[in-house]
Amino acid sequence: MDPAAAKLLGAGFAAIGVGLAALGVGNVFGSFLQGALRNPGAADGQQGRLFIGFAAAELLGLLAFVVAMILLFVA
Protein backbone atom coordinates (compact mmCIF):
# COMPACT_ATOMS: atom_id res chain seq x y z
CA MET A 1 0.00 0.00 0.00
CA ASP A 2 1.17 3.53 -0.80
CA PRO A 3 2.66 4.97 2.44
CA ALA A 4 0.83 8.30 2.11
CA ALA A 5 -2.48 6.45 1.79
CA ALA A 6 -1.58 4.23 4.75
CA LYS A 7 -0.88 7.34 6.88
CA LEU A 8 -4.26 8.85 6.05
CA LEU A 9 -6.00 5.56 6.84
CA GLY A 10 -4.10 5.33 10.14
CA ALA A 11 -5.20 8.85 11.05
CA GLY A 12 -8.78 7.88 10.32
CA PHE A 13 -8.50 4.85 12.60
CA ALA A 14 -7.01 7.02 15.35
CA ALA A 15 -10.10 9.21 15.16
CA ILE A 16 -12.14 6.19 16.27
CA GLY A 17 -10.11 6.27 19.47
CA VAL A 18 -11.12 9.88 20.00
CA GLY A 19 -14.77 8.85 19.69
CA LEU A 20 -14.26 6.15 22.31
CA ALA A 21 -12.75 8.76 24.63
CA ALA A 22 -15.93 10.79 24.17
CA LEU A 23 -17.83 7.80 25.59
CA GLY A 24 -15.44 7.76 28.55
CA VAL A 25 -15.83 11.46 29.30
CA GLY A 26 -19.59 11.20 29.02
CA ASN A 27 -19.46 8.28 31.46
CA VAL A 28 -17.57 10.39 34.03
CA PHE A 29 -20.00 13.30 33.90
CA GLY A 30 -23.03 11.01 33.69
CA SER A 31 -22.07 9.09 36.81
CA PHE A 32 -21.44 12.35 38.64
CA LEU A 33 -24.84 13.71 37.63
CA GLN A 34 -26.57 10.47 38.65
CA GLY A 35 -25.01 10.63 42.09
CA ALA A 36 -25.60 14.39 42.38
CA LEU A 37 -29.29 14.02 41.64
CA ARG A 38 -29.61 11.44 44.40
CA ASN A 39 -27.61 13.42 46.95
CA PRO A 40 -27.44 17.08 45.92
CA GLY A 41 -25.89 18.21 49.21
CA ALA A 42 -22.80 16.07 48.66
CA ALA A 43 -22.36 17.09 45.02
CA ASP A 44 -20.42 20.31 45.51
CA GLY A 45 -17.83 18.61 47.69
CA GLN A 46 -16.96 16.14 44.93
CA GLN A 47 -16.58 18.65 42.13
CA GLY A 48 -12.78 18.48 42.34
CA ARG A 49 -12.79 14.73 41.74
CA LEU A 50 -15.20 15.23 38.84
CA PHE A 51 -12.63 17.37 37.04
CA ILE A 52 -9.79 15.01 37.88
CA GLY A 53 -11.76 12.15 36.31
CA PHE A 54 -12.60 14.29 33.29
CA ALA A 55 -8.95 15.25 32.84
CA ALA A 56 -7.80 11.63 32.95
CA ALA A 57 -10.43 10.42 30.46
CA GLU A 58 -9.84 13.38 28.14
CA LEU A 59 -6.07 12.88 28.20
CA LEU A 60 -6.35 9.40 26.72
CA GLY A 61 -8.59 10.72 23.98
CA LEU A 62 -6.11 13.48 23.29
CA LEU A 63 -3.36 10.87 23.02
CA ALA A 64 -5.34 9.26 20.16
CA PHE A 65 -5.62 12.70 18.56
CA VAL A 66 -1.86 13.18 18.92
CA VAL A 67 -1.32 9.88 17.09
CA ALA A 68 -3.55 11.14 14.27
CA MET A 69 -1.65 14.43 14.09
CA ILE A 70 1.73 12.67 14.06
CA LEU A 71 0.55 10.46 11.20
CA LEU A 72 -0.76 13.42 9.23
CA PHE A 73 1.87 16.08 9.76
CA VAL A 74 5.04 14.57 11.21
CA ALA A 75 5.68 11.11 9.75
Added chain:
Amino acid sequence: MAAQAGKIDPMHQFLVEPLFGTAHWSIAGYNVAFTNSALYMVATLVLMWVFMLGGMKGALIPGRWQVAVEGFTGFISNMMDANIGPKGKAFTPYVFSLFMFILIANMIGMFPLGVVPGLHAFTVTSHLTVTGVLALVSFSIVLIVGFLKHGLHFFSLFVPHGTPLPMIPLIFVIELFSFLIRPFSLGLRLFVAMTAGHILMKVLAGFVINGFNAGPGIALIVSVPSFVLMIGISALELLVCAIQAYVFALLTSLYLNDAINLH
Protein backbone atom coordinates in the same frame (compact mmCIF):
# COMPACT_ATOMS: atom_id res chain seq x y z
CA MET B 1 -6.56 31.42 5.79
CA ALA B 2 -7.03 29.24 2.68
CA ALA B 3 -3.70 28.49 1.06
CA GLN B 4 -5.32 28.31 -2.36
CA ALA B 5 -8.92 28.15 -3.60
CA GLY B 6 -10.66 25.39 -1.60
CA LYS B 7 -7.66 24.30 0.46
CA ILE B 8 -8.03 24.82 4.22
CA ASP B 9 -4.75 25.33 6.08
CA PRO B 10 -5.45 24.87 9.80
CA MET B 11 -1.80 24.83 10.89
CA HIS B 12 -0.67 28.27 9.77
CA GLN B 13 -2.19 29.90 12.88
CA PHE B 14 0.35 28.09 15.07
CA LEU B 15 3.41 29.37 13.22
CA VAL B 16 5.92 31.08 15.50
CA GLU B 17 7.63 33.82 13.54
CA PRO B 18 10.07 36.55 14.58
CA LEU B 19 8.46 39.99 14.54
CA PHE B 20 11.50 42.14 13.96
CA GLY B 21 13.70 39.78 11.96
CA THR B 22 16.54 37.66 13.32
CA ALA B 23 19.46 39.87 12.29
CA HIS B 24 20.54 41.44 15.59
CA TRP B 25 18.88 39.11 18.10
CA SER B 26 21.68 36.83 19.24
CA ILE B 27 23.00 35.96 22.70
CA ALA B 28 26.10 33.74 22.73
CA GLY B 29 25.24 32.35 19.33
CA TYR B 30 21.65 31.47 20.24
CA ASN B 31 18.85 33.11 18.33
CA VAL B 32 16.62 35.01 20.79
CA ALA B 33 14.47 36.90 18.27
CA PHE B 34 11.29 38.46 19.64
CA THR B 35 8.52 36.26 18.25
CA ASN B 36 4.74 36.55 18.12
CA SER B 37 4.69 33.93 20.89
CA ALA B 38 6.78 36.24 23.09
CA LEU B 39 4.52 39.17 22.21
CA TYR B 40 1.42 37.32 23.36
CA MET B 41 3.17 36.20 26.54
CA VAL B 42 3.94 39.87 27.26
CA ALA B 43 0.28 40.69 26.54
CA THR B 44 -0.78 37.95 29.00
CA LEU B 45 1.55 39.38 31.62
CA VAL B 46 0.29 42.95 31.13
CA LEU B 47 -3.35 41.84 31.29
CA MET B 48 -2.69 39.81 34.45
CA TRP B 49 -0.91 42.76 36.06
CA VAL B 50 -3.67 45.21 35.20
CA PHE B 51 -6.33 42.81 36.47
CA MET B 52 -4.58 42.09 39.76
CA LEU B 53 -3.39 45.63 40.47
CA GLY B 54 -6.85 46.99 39.78
CA GLY B 55 -8.35 44.68 42.36
CA MET B 56 -5.76 44.92 45.14
CA LYS B 57 -7.06 48.18 46.60
CA GLY B 58 -7.73 46.49 49.92
CA ALA B 59 -11.00 48.38 50.49
CA LEU B 60 -13.00 47.05 53.43
CA ILE B 61 -16.15 47.01 51.31
CA PRO B 62 -14.84 45.69 47.99
CA GLY B 63 -15.95 47.15 44.68
CA ARG B 64 -16.73 44.89 41.71
CA TRP B 65 -13.16 44.63 40.45
CA GLN B 66 -11.85 43.71 43.89
CA VAL B 67 -14.60 41.10 44.24
CA ALA B 68 -13.54 39.55 40.94
CA VAL B 69 -9.87 39.38 41.98
CA GLU B 70 -10.81 38.03 45.39
CA GLY B 71 -12.99 35.45 43.65
CA PHE B 72 -9.99 34.08 41.79
CA THR B 73 -7.61 34.19 44.75
CA GLY B 74 -10.20 32.63 47.06
CA PHE B 75 -10.92 29.91 44.52
CA ILE B 76 -7.27 28.85 44.27
CA SER B 77 -6.71 29.28 48.00
CA ASN B 78 -9.66 27.00 48.77
CA MET B 79 -8.47 24.45 46.24
CA MET B 80 -4.99 24.34 47.77
CA ASP B 81 -6.44 24.07 51.27
CA ALA B 82 -8.79 21.26 50.24
CA ASN B 83 -6.10 19.27 48.43
CA ILE B 84 -2.99 19.86 50.55
CA GLY B 85 -4.08 21.35 53.86
CA PRO B 86 -2.36 24.06 55.86
CA LYS B 87 1.11 23.15 54.53
CA GLY B 88 -0.05 24.15 51.06
CA LYS B 89 -0.18 27.85 51.84
CA ALA B 90 3.45 28.31 50.81
CA PHE B 91 2.68 27.07 47.29
CA THR B 92 -0.50 29.04 46.70
CA PRO B 93 1.30 31.99 45.00
CA TYR B 94 2.94 29.62 42.49
CA VAL B 95 -0.26 27.72 41.70
CA PHE B 96 -2.21 30.97 41.45
CA SER B 97 0.32 32.47 39.02
CA LEU B 98 0.24 29.26 37.00
CA PHE B 99 -3.56 29.21 36.89
CA MET B 100 -3.91 32.88 35.95
CA PHE B 101 -1.19 32.69 33.28
CA ILE B 102 -2.71 29.65 31.60
CA LEU B 103 -6.26 31.02 31.86
CA ILE B 104 -5.40 34.45 30.44
CA ALA B 105 -3.12 32.99 27.74
CA ASN B 106 -5.89 30.61 26.65
CA MET B 107 -8.46 33.40 26.62
CA ILE B 108 -6.25 35.75 24.62
CA GLY B 109 -5.91 32.99 22.02
CA MET B 110 -9.72 33.03 21.66
CA PHE B 111 -9.80 36.82 21.16
CA PRO B 112 -11.35 37.76 17.77
CA LEU B 113 -8.34 39.67 16.49
CA GLY B 114 -9.04 38.13 13.08
CA VAL B 115 -11.61 40.81 12.23
CA VAL B 116 -8.61 43.07 11.54
CA PRO B 117 -7.34 41.90 8.12
CA GLY B 118 -3.93 40.27 8.31
CA LEU B 119 -3.92 39.76 12.10
CA HIS B 120 -4.78 36.68 14.10
CA ALA B 121 -4.65 35.96 17.80
CA PHE B 122 -1.91 33.52 18.75
CA THR B 123 -2.44 30.98 21.53
CA VAL B 124 0.71 30.80 23.60
CA THR B 125 -0.24 27.48 25.17
CA SER B 126 -0.78 25.77 21.83
CA HIS B 127 2.88 24.81 21.72
CA LEU B 128 4.29 21.83 23.59
CA THR B 129 7.43 23.88 24.31
CA VAL B 130 5.44 26.35 26.42
CA THR B 131 3.14 23.87 28.17
CA GLY B 132 6.02 21.43 28.60
CA VAL B 133 8.07 24.05 30.41
CA LEU B 134 5.13 24.88 32.70
CA ALA B 135 4.65 21.17 33.43
CA LEU B 136 8.38 20.69 34.03
CA VAL B 137 8.44 23.60 36.50
CA SER B 138 5.52 22.10 38.42
CA PHE B 139 7.12 18.65 38.40
CA SER B 140 10.51 20.02 39.47
CA ILE B 141 8.91 21.82 42.41
CA VAL B 142 7.23 18.53 43.37
CA LEU B 143 10.53 16.64 43.20
CA ILE B 144 12.54 19.29 45.04
CA VAL B 145 9.96 19.66 47.79
CA GLY B 146 9.60 15.89 48.10
CA PHE B 147 13.29 15.18 48.41
CA LEU B 148 14.03 18.17 50.65
CA LYS B 149 11.23 17.28 53.03
CA HIS B 150 11.53 13.52 53.16
CA GLY B 151 14.94 12.63 51.72
CA LEU B 152 15.10 9.06 50.44
CA HIS B 153 11.89 8.23 52.33
CA PHE B 154 10.19 9.94 49.37
CA PHE B 155 10.39 6.62 47.53
CA SER B 156 7.86 5.17 49.95
CA LEU B 157 5.35 7.10 47.86
CA PHE B 158 5.57 4.34 45.26
CA VAL B 159 4.73 1.50 47.64
CA PRO B 160 1.18 2.02 48.94
CA HIS B 161 0.27 0.88 52.44
CA GLY B 162 -0.52 -2.79 52.79
CA THR B 163 0.93 -4.18 49.57
CA PRO B 164 1.89 -7.82 50.05
CA LEU B 165 5.69 -8.30 50.05
CA PRO B 166 6.01 -10.39 46.83
CA MET B 167 4.19 -7.73 44.84
CA ILE B 168 6.30 -4.80 46.02
CA PRO B 169 8.87 -4.86 43.17
CA LEU B 170 6.20 -4.94 40.48
CA ILE B 171 4.04 -2.31 42.16
CA PHE B 172 7.08 -0.09 42.67
CA VAL B 173 7.96 -0.14 38.97
CA ILE B 174 4.37 0.52 37.89
CA GLU B 175 3.93 3.37 40.37
CA LEU B 176 7.30 4.86 39.42
CA PHE B 177 6.38 4.84 35.73
CA SER B 178 2.99 6.41 36.41
CA PHE B 179 4.75 9.08 38.50
CA LEU B 180 7.34 9.85 35.83
CA ILE B 181 4.67 10.24 33.14
CA ARG B 182 3.04 13.09 35.08
CA PRO B 183 4.93 16.04 33.53
CA PHE B 184 4.30 14.68 30.02
CA SER B 185 0.60 14.23 30.66
CA LEU B 186 0.29 17.68 32.24
CA GLY B 187 1.94 19.47 29.34
CA LEU B 188 0.39 17.29 26.65
CA ARG B 189 -3.16 17.70 27.96
CA LEU B 190 -3.14 21.48 27.80
CA PHE B 191 -1.25 21.58 24.49
CA VAL B 192 -3.54 19.17 22.64
CA ALA B 193 -6.74 20.66 24.08
CA MET B 194 -5.80 24.12 22.82
CA THR B 195 -4.42 22.95 19.48
CA ALA B 196 -7.36 20.66 18.71
CA GLY B 197 -9.90 23.38 19.52
CA HIS B 198 -8.23 25.93 17.30
CA ILE B 199 -7.78 23.50 14.42
CA LEU B 200 -11.48 22.63 14.63
CA MET B 201 -12.51 26.27 14.53
CA LYS B 202 -10.18 27.02 11.63
CA VAL B 203 -11.57 24.06 9.64
CA LEU B 204 -15.17 25.14 10.30
CA ALA B 205 -14.31 28.71 9.31
CA GLY B 206 -12.80 27.32 6.11
CA PHE B 207 -16.08 25.53 5.39
CA VAL B 208 -18.00 28.78 5.85
CA ILE B 209 -15.77 30.72 3.46
CA ASN B 210 -15.55 27.97 0.84
CA GLY B 211 -19.31 27.46 1.03
CA PHE B 212 -19.92 31.12 0.28
CA ASN B 213 -17.45 31.08 -2.60
CA ALA B 214 -19.24 28.12 -4.18
CA GLY B 215 -22.58 29.85 -4.76
CA PRO B 216 -25.82 30.66 -2.91
CA GLY B 217 -27.26 27.13 -2.90
CA ILE B 218 -24.20 25.54 -1.36
CA ALA B 219 -23.78 28.53 0.97
CA LEU B 220 -27.18 27.81 2.53
CA ILE B 221 -26.48 24.10 2.99
CA VAL B 222 -22.84 24.29 4.09
CA SER B 223 -21.99 27.75 5.39
CA VAL B 224 -24.97 28.49 7.61
CA PRO B 225 -24.87 25.25 9.65
CA SER B 226 -21.07 25.52 9.88
CA PHE B 227 -21.39 29.06 11.18
CA VAL B 228 -23.96 28.06 13.80
CA LEU B 229 -21.68 25.18 14.80
CA MET B 230 -18.77 27.64 15.07
CA ILE B 231 -20.72 29.73 17.57
CA GLY B 232 -21.44 26.67 19.69
CA ILE B 233 -17.86 25.38 19.42
CA SER B 234 -16.50 28.82 20.37
CA ALA B 235 -18.61 28.79 23.52
CA LEU B 236 -17.35 25.27 24.26
CA GLU B 237 -13.77 26.40 23.61
CA LEU B 238 -14.10 29.24 26.11
CA LEU B 239 -15.29 26.68 28.65
CA VAL B 240 -12.41 24.35 27.74
CA CYS B 241 -9.93 27.23 28.22
CA ALA B 242 -11.13 27.70 31.78
CA ILE B 243 -11.41 23.97 32.51
CA GLN B 244 -7.93 23.17 31.21
CA ALA B 245 -6.40 25.97 33.29
CA TYR B 246 -8.27 24.67 36.35
CA VAL B 247 -7.24 21.06 35.66
CA PHE B 248 -3.58 22.06 35.32
CA ALA B 249 -3.66 23.90 38.66
CA LEU B 250 -5.69 21.13 40.33
CA LEU B 251 -3.32 18.37 39.24
CA THR B 252 -0.31 20.47 40.29
CA SER B 253 -1.83 20.84 43.75
CA LEU B 254 -2.53 17.09 43.91
CA TYR B 255 1.06 16.25 42.91
CA LEU B 256 2.30 18.73 45.53
CA ASN B 257 0.10 16.97 48.07
CA ASP B 258 1.79 13.70 47.16
CA ALA B 259 5.18 15.29 47.76
CA ILE B 260 4.30 17.16 50.94
CA ASN B 261 2.01 14.73 52.73
CA LEU B 262 3.35 11.51 51.13
CA HIS B 263 0.28 9.37 51.80
